Amino acid sequence: xxxxxxxxxxxxxxxxxxxxxxxxxxxxxxxxxxxxxxxxxxxxxxxxxxxxxxxxxxxxxxxxxxxxxxxxxxxxxxxxxxxxxxxxxxxxxxxxxxxxxxxxxxxxxxxxxxxxxxxxxxxxxxxxxx
Numbered sequence: 001x002x003x004x005x006x007x008x009x010x011x012x013x014x015x016x017x018x019x020x021x022x023x024x025x026x027x028x029x030x031x032x033x034x035x036x037x038x039x040x041x042x043x044x045x046x047x048x049x050x051x052x053x054x055x056x057x058x059x060x061x062x063x064x065x066x067x068x069x070x071x072x073x074x075x076x077x078x079x080x081x082x083x084x085x086x087x088x089x090x091x092x093x094x095x096x097x098x099x100x101x102x103x104x105x106x107x108x109x110x111x112x113x114x115x116x117x118x119x120x121x122x123x124x125x126x127x128x129x130x
Contacts, residue, residue: 001044008036009045013052068092 001009004026011021018040022032039045062070074080074088093099115123 001042001048005039005042005045006048008039009048010052012040013049013056064095068095071095 007025008021008027011024012018015021018036019032022036022039023029027035040049071088071092075085075092077085080088115126118126
């Protein structure tokens with residue numbers, strides 16, 4: 001992949017506009033509007049765009065730590081509406097597993113297979129909706 005193709009891929013990963021990206025990368029207007037779709041078919045360019053796109057998406061996604069920090073800031077901010085502070089605390093509690101329901105006592109159940117006595121042919125008919 002040459003330098004101009006690399007620049008094309010970088011502009012395309014950011015904009016999604018092939019013709020504009022080709023012009024920005026240094027191709028002529030005429031070439032860009034005619035051949036930009038062909039640039040997208042070149043395997044090395046296509047792979048580089050995929051790598052760049054994945055990297056950009058990863059950078060946009062908040063980490064758990066970032067989400068907890070923002071929710072904590074909202075929950076502690078006295079200028080926030082009380083309802084918003086409660087929602088932030090609720091979200092934090094859900095994130096940390098504070099709402100796990102404890103079940104005490106012995107639980108037993110008799111689970112039977114309603115299809116156990118059917119033949120393969122009968123199961124196929126059921127699956128086909130007959």
